[in-house]
Amino acid sequence: MSNELTPTDNSTPPQHAPRATDVNPVSEKRAEQQIAILFALSGIGSLLLIYSYIYVADDVFIFIPIMGDQNAQQLGIGLGMAMSLFFIGIAAIHWAKTLMPDKEIVNHRHEFRSSDEDRAELVQTVKEGVAGVALGRRKLIKRSLGAALGLFALPPVLLLRDLGPLPGKQLEQTNWKTGTRLLTDPGNRPILASDLEVGAVVQVLPAVDHPEERPLSDIAKDPVLLIRLRPEDFQLTPEKFAMTHEGIIAFSKICSHMGCAVALYEQQTKHLLCPCHQSTFDVTRGAKVIFGPAARPLPQLDITVDSEGYLVARAPFNEAVGPSFWERNSQ
């Protein structure tokens, strides 16, 4: 410390210059009036709130630049509330800054560490307490206590068991079976291959007994996108090509990354884009991932037509749709 500067006198805080309100009675009076005005503004805000709540109809709109049309009632209640709160606060702060004492004071700090005697006494007290319990000597109690506490931990966990069913095969299965018709969503109408022109995209769901009553957990895995291209546009393996029908290809709409609906189709590039994390799938190459974090192509549904010419699934999905999970068996 020898070559460091010794601080200038560091024992007392520097004296503040007196404020105008401390020396000038006129300023003091003025500050008092300002504070009163601020409190009055707060009162006006409260009145505005009450007025808007009772007298302004809820279907009146006011145009505000940038913000657009605003509901007059909500706006009046909101602005009234803002005023009534804000000006109470400003008045109190103005009061504190102009009229309340300006003098800073000093408190002293003490080291938090307890004295050595206190620490020693604590150790002694704890030792005596532990000695009284004498778990070290009473092996039988120690072991049975351990066993009881261990078992006691199980019931709370077990009691939560009925929060939900076990997963079973639910994530691997969808409502697509061999011969299931493809229904439009919305509308629930079956589709003829000829309904789709080249370039068309349609969302479909499997035909089930009560299509209007589908549970959301089915809608979370069943949606399929139908896209019709010219057959020569595809660059698919023969097996994958056999799963298409006259240029119509069907993919699960549920993203193989995190399960969002892959809803953006770019007509020109024939890319499907997931709006959540921008995974991009090339439709012509069997929904191969060409960008983004998804690690697997969208599962392809094998489709054909039934005796009446309606599009049906030839087979269920041959892999689980949607995001990955530990039990998923991917080849």
Place this chain on the structure above:
Amino acid sequence: MTSTEKRIGNAASFVDERLGAARWVKKSLNKVFPDHWSFMLGEVCMYSFIILLLSGTFLTFWFDPSQRDVIYEGVYEPLKGLKMSAAYASTLDISFEVRGGLLMRQIHHWAANIFMAAIVAHLLRVFFTGAFRKPREFNWILGILLLTLGLVEGLLGYSLPDDLLSGTGLRITSAIIQAIPVVGTYISFFLFGGAFPGVGFIPRIFTLHILIIPGIFLAVITIHVMLVWYQKHTQFPGVGRTENNVVGHPILPVYMAKAGGFFFVVFGIIAFISAVASINPIWLYGPYTPGQISAGSQPDWYMGWLDGLVRMAPPLETHAFGHTISWNILIPAVIVPGIIFTGMALYPFIESWITGDKREHHLLDRPRNVPNRTALGVMSITFVMISLINGGNDILATNFDLSINQIMWFSRIGIFILPPLSFIITKRLCLSLQRADRELLLHGAETGRLLRLPHGEFVEVHAPISPEKAYLLQSHEQLVALEIEDVDGRGVRRPGALKNKLQRRLSKAHAVSVPKVTEQELKEIENH
């Protein structure tokens, strides 16, 4: 004695005879709180939390936390006759049929955003000024806990209306849970009451959102504030301020009036924003169904950086022995955030290990005087900002006509290059500022006044700086590197050579700083 005084005296006496509170209350009312604008950031957190409790309670009076299907028959025409959950329908009712309901919803949502922003700002203030150092490490950890809880509470909160956007957020949450090896699928099924979206999540997250987590919040905030009270607030260095005192205004009346007034100001500002600025207009999104989505789906900003990390992850999955591990989800959504939050919580201990400093600290650092820590902070901010930019890559691409792929590649590469770069630049800047301080102390402030000497030379006149300023510039401690020998006094190799080497290296890097002005140097200057 006036009659009022007498009545108050009687009441006080009644309480004191039963609790003996006079001594403690007297001491407390004289308690000092130092003044600095940045000390208000923590207050903003607490006040917005109170606002959240008030506005949230209001909302629970009308909100119906249920996934029961209902047909909407309310006043909002575009959705009339649609099938939706009772949760979504009741949120519409709050927005359109309860007077002031929309305002309360917007106050609740804006307050949540401001709560999180204030927590982050408060955390940065505490970090950059070294306020987390001994004896305040516990409070730092509690703060990190509050930040983490805030993230979860926010996510649960904006999921409750069960609209298309929030449902998409839950879909992603369930995918993250499913990605956890071995137990993930089971946890997801138990949380959601079956395969996503299940039947039970709205009432369940409602209980968590309005009871369990706010309860934990209240407890932790109480301890957090009580510790500040008990340990006394830190203060910035200055004349009259030492490690052994605390200088400022007493609680009664100045601090009480200012802090109490400030609560009303914060509430007033949030009410104003909520009155004029729409937030989360759920009626535009429609009810949730997993088969649909809206383009530009974005979480709230405090989750946006995590989403950005997920977006930039490489497409990596491992398939082996009939099992799948999704690294593309686990790394950005579980492992990296885990490392970040654990690292943050442990930072006070890491720094104290590096510096070997085990003393109590009540005077705050000026960020420039601890270049390594400041640079680390800026590096972390850079990391989060790049993630956040990538979290909004679709919005940026459409608004600024950019290529989304290019933004993604910028983030993927930038996340590795820019944080270290910002570390180096910040450290240089801190050292430059230290040099400028030294210059100011030795040669005074520049006046901009040029003087021509008799022999034709031009010099600028420097004015001496005030003693207060001079004191501030010299009040910090010179950083010193630890001296750790690999061999002890008798030439025997000490254990943990690698650990010693690491500690020595880090300590050396931490201690890089400009030498402080010495008395000798000042004297020499005076003699010139």
